[in-house]
Amino acid sequence: MTITGIAGCTALMTTGFGLLDSIGAIANTQFRDIFRYDLTIQLENEEKDDALNDFLKDHQVYAEVLSDTVYIDHEGDELAATVIVPKNEEKLNKVISLRDRITGSTIAFSDSSVIITEKLADTLNLKAGDKLKIRNDDDLEAEFNLTAITENYVGIYLYINKYDYEKAFNENIEYNTIMVDSNIEEGKPMDEAIETLLRGEIMSAEPLSQLKKSFDSLLNNINFIVTVLVFSSAALAFIVLYNLTNININERRKELSTLKVLGYHKEEIAAYVFRESVILSFLGTVLGLFLGKLLHTFVVMTVEASNLMLGRVISAPSYALAALLTFFFSLLVNLFLTRKLNKIEMVESMKAVE
Incomplete structure (x- = not known):
């Protein structure tokens, strides 16, 4: 579920940045x-x-x-x-x-x-x-x-x-x-x-x-819409990562409290939990970049008018930015939830499974 959620958000961000590339390429390439x-x-x-x-x-x-x-x-x-x-x-x-x-x-x-x-x-x-x-x-x-x-x-x-x-x-x-x-x-x-x-x-x-x-004026209006899409995708990525990681911690409270009883330090427990999150984020990001390319192609071919062709290529910086934003939000979520990990009490290891 984590991989799917992150892949979807990364795909949306990749599509958004790709559309900015597609639109930005038109005016300069055509008229210069x-x-x-x-x-x-x-x-x-x-x-x-x-x-x-x-x-x-x-x-x-x-x-x-x-x-x-x-x-x-x-x-x-x-x-x-x-x-x-x-x-x-x-x-x-x-x-x-x-x-x-x-x-x-x-x-x-x-x-x-x-x-x-x-x-x-x-x-x-x-x-x-x-x-x-x-x-x-x-x-x-x-x-x-x-x-x-x-x-x-x-x-x-x-x-x-x-x-x-x-x-x-x-x-x-x-x-x-x-x-x-x-x-x-x-x-x-x-x-x-x-x-x-x-x-x-x-x-x-x-x-x-x-x-x-006159063409730049039209593109500026489209750019605004695409920019909103990019920021919305970024916000969605943070929300998805936060909720999925939070669910993961809540479902494993007994396991994590047992680790505390066994003498694991809070840094070791955090590394144990978030290592998994980072790996899943990486896999989701790789999948999302691939899906983003496919989604970008679909969107471009769908919205084009008969007398207008958008750029077909997503630049390397756009791919990199989508991936870096995903990892940034992943690290940010880990920092937010570290406090929650530290509040888990050892006594929870004694509770019966409901």
Whole structure:
């Protein structure tokens, strides 16, 4: 019973710390490591005005792309996704990091690439080599052969080379978006740069930091809920340990009083009782860490939306913290109950078993 109780509490704490890892990984990984650009410019047409040309001369790390919404049928529902078709494959690789989440290896975008994000692949149960059918706003359908699956946490994206896209939909591509890695400081400098661009003929200009801030606000609310879960799990661990150890002592009062009669010192009796508690706590913790990993995976897969993927990995410090908290509470309970052990009288060894 002790092992089961401790394993359950450790599993809850591991899940809580793991969820903090999963949520915390999203914003930094998505908006710093995967999206390397910091400004999105929407064009009225492909013709660039003087203000935009001057801006791009000063900030030469950018990619011109077609960014459009496409639709995918899935189990009677319709998934909306953003298709990205780059004008230049090498330039896309500079502003968006396409990579395998598990191996960390880079996926180079080439003139034959058709890449989808991991969450979409999981939802549709697709892998490299499979076929994917999409539909555009003109209600035209096209089928593509997938070449790779890339790590992504926010949004559903398809990265398709311009040759296959033009052939599939039989239309010339109008590149309507420019992704720029400007390295302009957030705040006033970025606002001034956008204001200058808007004097030209572009449709809009939006810093990526604005999207990140709105997403951070959502994550902060989730973080609060997860933090409550962690503290509740920790409190539950203490209560479970205290009650189980207390029950153990009460059930063995006659045995412990007999040890006093035989001349055992209080330190020896405490070591005798709590040694067992520590061993059971260790076994329960090991089991709880394993169960926590399984529970974390289940929770993550359950709460994810179709356009959001949470981090899948629990960090080593989170495992360590869950284990250390369990052992800390185990030692704390032992200290609390040492006084109760010391109050056991030798005369109790003479009492008949009820």
